[in-house]
Amino acid sequence: MSRDRQPYIGIYGRRNNGKSTIINRLSGQDIAIVSDTAGTTTDPVKKSFEITGFGPVVLVDTAGVDDIGSLGSKRVSKTLQSIALIDLGILVITDNQYGLPEESLLREFKEKEIPFLVIHNKEDLHKAKTNTERQYKEGGAKYFLRLSPDQSMEPVVEAIRQSIPESAYRSPTIVGDLIHHGDIVLLITPIDLEAPAGRLILPQVQTIRDILDNDAVCIVLKEREVDAFLLRTGLKPALAITDSQVFPKADASIPAEIPLTSFSILLARLKGDFEYYLQGTPAISALRDGDRVLMLETCSHHVSCDDIGRVKIPRWIRNHTGKDLTFDVVAGLDNIQRDVTDYALAIQCGGCMVTRRQLHNRLQPFIKAGIPVTNYGMAIAWVHGIYKRAVAPFTLMHQAPDNEII
Template structure:
């Protein structure tokens, strides 16, 4: 279970001022000394992550952070890192060992703006008096308030229960990838190109997760390279319910798959699972307005060494330039950094985000919306610039309606 990818885990962030008892609380929750504890303020400098299994939720990721009241040049950098953790947090634990102040208020407001479930923990109750005013404040705001002591163990199991109660429904009943798109007992064909970008000796995460989802649904699948698709289809005595392709083979797969068979891409399936497919489809309308000199931000979640025909750096820019005929300017970012100057871009194109949790992508969508910048994803951009977006969205009728509404 420890091998479950981070992207599938419920992210629980532990926030608060320096010395509030955050690291002690993480250690108590996971029953291990994973984060260094000391009486010196500012002991935790970088986020400390600890994956574990928390039933009935399943795999979760606890993240201890640096204090939100840090100061100085390095302190500011630490606060930026802590803010990035908030971007991917599903449940926030605000820890305090003194009265509620501006730092906690600011944190709480940011959590409520993003609809992040929040739990307030008054730590060190073995030495700190119970704060009745804070308790009342939490009651008024409908916030869970728990007092804890790592010295006596008080409140720790109550906190675990509160986390379980606050877990979003989708973590307890995880949504499927394709299981609502095909009835049980049917066949899906997965098209997996084995090119230079394919990792040696294995399949990539979206492919593996889709196979697992198909098996969970009591369905079955056939996995082929794009060259073999036509032959594979010809051998079947009943057509597949769905063909899913890597976006890079879209055109060939669309040509080889009869029109009456549903066809889409892994990246579109993951736009739905890890982001908001409808918002990404709305973002596509920006493509038709692009003109020479416009800047486009390509956002890749993982750092990897680009290969010759890199999808984000080479193929998407090429297809978009061909589609628009404009001299577009592309910039690429990798990892959790998302720039503050988003308004400088005419479009943001997010990768499939298979390694990330949904919350972080929803935060990115929210940040783009705040400054009025359209955001879409790789698979949709490719399908749109190759003229096969309608076809690839046919398995999702309400999303197809949005596309058609925007293009009329």
């Protein structure tokens, strides 16, 4: 099975239901602590390993969903929050359990559109009833499996294989549908304070690999070298991709007949809800005094004094709108403290370090509430008046003039 990334699988259930034992059996090694004491697993923990017969995965091991006490309720809350991270859920039950803890999990699976399967564990002690299987199947379970200590794990592996969506392990191409064999792609990559020492940032590396995978040629250079390079070589790239922070310079340097976009916009199309981004970006120009804007900085990085998400984009938007705006920043996949309806706009980073599912679940509360969403690169292109050109490589359906509300 060809795969580009490791799918995230979450394992859930009440305390002492044997979740850790199942993890160890799936991995073929002792990577989870097994104990008869309920509540051994506390906060969700990510474990990378390979499931024999399936492939590499990241398994999210969680605390019992029936944990008690003030600390226990916090653990349960974190367990439920982890569902936003996963591509597939495994619910482990024993003795025909079906109560409030299980109902809360099923509700979260359904709300976040997560496929899941149910394992009735310790089948040697208590047999699963037909009615229990019916309840879970009606609740959305794709499989209901009965498991004893002496049984093979192959049925579980096969259920995982059949249940997990292909998008969980195979990413669509970044630029493959925009270029052809032998095309030259120009990558404009400024080396500034935010650039990591001795290497390129992840979106740039991912794009280079995708270009090579599609049998094209990539030329990487800094923004101040573009004019001289094009003049000296006479080359006409099939596509130019820039760091969003130097969009104005790239727009001025790259001839109008050469398609131009940014790494961030490529990731917006690859991982985000791109149509919602297209619809939401023009809301920047409709912001009013007192509006609150949320910066979703999902990918962790070193914060510099002129940080793109915390300093530059807020400054550019304030300058563009002339409005008195408040900007909040939420890093990683931390909880959003305010109600989503407190915000007039949410601006999501490219999401190079998270999965498409995680990014989708991050944006869904805003989309469902009708709050406009956009992406770092698209927002930067909008405020600099080059939005139409920046999205043109992906769609001809949104050909409004720059900064006209679509």
